[in-house]
Amino acid sequence: MLPGAVVKVLSRVAGALALVSLLAGLPKAARAEPALSMDEVIGRTRGWTIGLSTGMGGCMATATYEDRTTVWMGFGGGSNKAFFALSNPKWRSLAVGNRYELQLLARGEGRWRGRFTGVELDKEMGLLAQDLVTGFVIDIARAGALDVVYDRKIIAQLSLSGSMAAIDALVDCQKSVIASLRTEPKAGDGARTKARGEGPQSEGGKSSGTGFFVSERGHLLTNNHVVNGCKKVTVTPVGEVAVPAQVVARDPNNDLALLKADLTPKDVPALNTRVRVGDGVSVYGFPLSGLLASNGNFTIGNVTATAGLADDTRMVQISAPVQPGNSGGPVIDQKGNIVGVVVSKLDALGVASAIKDVPQNVNFAIKSSIAQNFLDTNGIESKAKLKDATLEPAAVADVAKGFTVRIECE
Known part of the structure; x- marks a missing residue:
């Protein structure tokens, strides 16, 4: 509660x-x-x-x-x-x-x-x-x-x-x-969670989010709330055209969804299930559709906690900025491996109303260990191996462009 x-x-x-x-x-x-x-x-x-x-x-x-x-x-x-x-x-x-x-x-x-x-x-x-x-x-x-x-x-x-x-x-x-x-406020609306999903970003009858490849056969991972209720889903790799995708599995409890598209990814990242407070991380995605750059945005931060709100051990807290449309996107370590899936941010407006200060960059991601269990359950295997060479941020961004996609829902 x-x-x-x-x-x-x-x-x-x-x-x-x-x-x-x-x-x-x-x-x-x-x-x-x-x-x-x-x-x-x-x-x-x-x-x-x-x-x-x-x-x-x-x-x-x-x-x-x-x-x-x-x-x-x-x-x-x-x-x-x-x-x-x-x-x-x-x-x-x-x-x-x-x-x-x-x-x-x-x-x-x-x-x-x-x-x-x-x-x-x-x-x-x-x-x-x-x-x-x-x-x-x-x-x-x-x-x-x-x-x-x-x-x-x-x-x-x-x-x-x-x-x-x-x-x-x-x-x-x-x-x-x-x-x-x-919408007119209803009784009980105040009980909404303070960590609200960062997406999908709505555009009229469409919404958008982010996802990333998890297999060489064109499987992609994103948030369930990005594709929930969609009649049509398309995915667009950086610099390419949109192609249809199908939702093949869901985990509503952990807010994960598995997609399949007729695409051969340029790269498939490995999932790093070991993360520490203070580790440098970055986020690549497609926030604020129609407002920010359409070829993706890259932000940098750190792991600030290895649990989410109320010590939710499925989550990791990060300081890398996220916005609507980042949902389902990768949280990447300094070597190009995936340590989480962007899912939500602290409701800064609600908290600020109480403390008269705006909390900054309190964001949450689903741990890669939870994502790995979801993929294992659905028989998704990848040949990707953990990378151990530390990269410059610009190099991490270049790597992320190869496996991250924009997701559109109609």
């Missing part, structure tokens, strides 16, 4: 999200102009405050710098659009509703030019750009530092320190907002 504190945390979060749900249900004529304000603080991470805004209809992150400039960024309601804004009490000459042409010069990441609208905050004026593609906000966050130029003058210089951690927290927050807009 889950601790009572977990239920209380989710109940508080549900109450906060109800504000956004109520806003989404109002007719357009009844809505006020967008307002830059945070109505419910969810947590804080690396100098950024994460929260909910009824005015913007979704989640936002804010950070204030030494020159008193505040950066506001976030998402709106159930849409896939983003917003980006700046405010400063010194910008008293701004007029509400006027348009201003700004240049954003990112150090090392290029430049952008766009129109911002003057908006009024409680005690200062600001500049707001709406209906942006989400990739724009992520690019800004990646920049690390930003110069804001108006009328050929730099009006703000921002370090953007911690902005990628803020983006991760925003993604977690927004998924909960979207869920609240689609």
